[in-house]
Amino acid sequence: MAAPHQAVEEVGTLHKTAGTVEPALVQIQLVDKILNVCRAMSIWPMTFGLACCAIEMMSTGMARFDLARFGAEVFRPSPRQADLMIVAGTVNKKMAPAIVRLYEQMPAPKYVLAMGNCAISGGPFNFKGDYNLVKGIDTLIPVDVYVPGCPPRPEGLLEGLFTLQQQITGRRWWPVPALKEEG
């Protein structure tokens, strides 16, 4: 029974360097800085959703939360034009090769956001005796940001996006929301 799963095990050896671009021949600090800000401010996600987290992802793009405010609403259908892979949902072993293929098809620099408990660790489907679950998408591809929740609220996904922007540019761009007192 192990044979059909062999492909998944083999492709699980991608390194973190796979998604980054090689440094330029002549490095000018200011240019790099501006370039990184540009990359952070125009993160185009790829159009795909795997499970219920995708509903929350769509909700993030809709009127109440509006991912477009931060320039990230351009969901590109082709992986060649996408920057960010939002793995929104449960990844099973049959789906895994397709996910890895899509990740490999994206041009560098590329980022991965694991959205929801299923993509992070298997979530509620991770029990003794399961046979078809990838326990965490980071066993297959390098993940930049984890957004926990089952599913995460749209604010959570936005916060994940901000964290990714912080990782790219080295600073947080938007104010941290104040915690509201209960009662």
Added chain:
Amino acid sequence: MSIHPQLLHLIIALIAVMAWVGLNALVLVYFERKGAGFIQRRPGPFEVGPQGIIQPLVDGIKLMCKQLVMPTGADPVLFWTAPLLSMTPVLLLFLVLPYGPWLTGMQIDLGILLILAFAGINVLALLIAGWSSNNKYGLLGAARAVAQSVAYEIPLLLAVLAVAFTTGTLDFVKITEGQGPWPWQWNMVYQPLAFIIFIISAVGECNRAPFDLPEAESELTAGFHTEFSSMGFGLFFMAEYSYMVVVASVASTLFLGGYQGPFGSDGWWWYLPKVYAILMFMIWIRWTYPRVTFVQLLNINWKWLLPLGTVNLLATAFFMKLF
């Protein structure tokens, strides 16, 4: 050594056109995303610059600095030719448009003919792009693009011909001056059917929603530009917006009086608002109507636009002969 004045004029015009094409693409991307936002009751790009105004520029810089990918099995020459072939004829098209009484890159007698001829090269570029990328979605998208563009070119031509019959010329400046400055003196009033046919065919010709079947993402991933990353995709994108501007400019010249303004206030300041009104209309219908199927698309063309355009042309010829 001296440069021929006409050559100098052409070079300056070409450089100006290049800047103009780039500026237009940026402005249109911003308007499109903002328009989409307002139609869907959300702010659209908002945080990158005041009201998100530098969002297209940021996107452009990011696109330029992404990795260029060529799939295995693709034809290397054709694959890299296609985006360039899509973009370069645009510069020529912008040269002959009349922006004002004296503001035109190159005034020739057959302006409309030149635009119709060179706009057809875009179809070839899309076909090459789809064919050379060794991708089934790309090929299907290219086939659709060719079928659609060839079909919609005919009613477009019939509508233009009707105007050419009434004015008796193919020169943009003469057509503009054949109309008066006030709205009731425009060709739109005398040729309403031709105007409607022209606008519908123009949307089809530009591969814009609701006629954006060559890149329908629900069926074809991204159509002919599926395999193009970075600026390969960026050039197709810029070319699409530039063709929109060209089509809107031709529409405003042929039907809306071009650069003419009341009380002798002719100039580009009348020309630009008309062009952008048509562009806004195209953006508006893109975010309002759902995509048609391919059968519907061709049925609209062959069963409605083409017969109506022919009847309109014959009627125009009859009345021109009569009076």
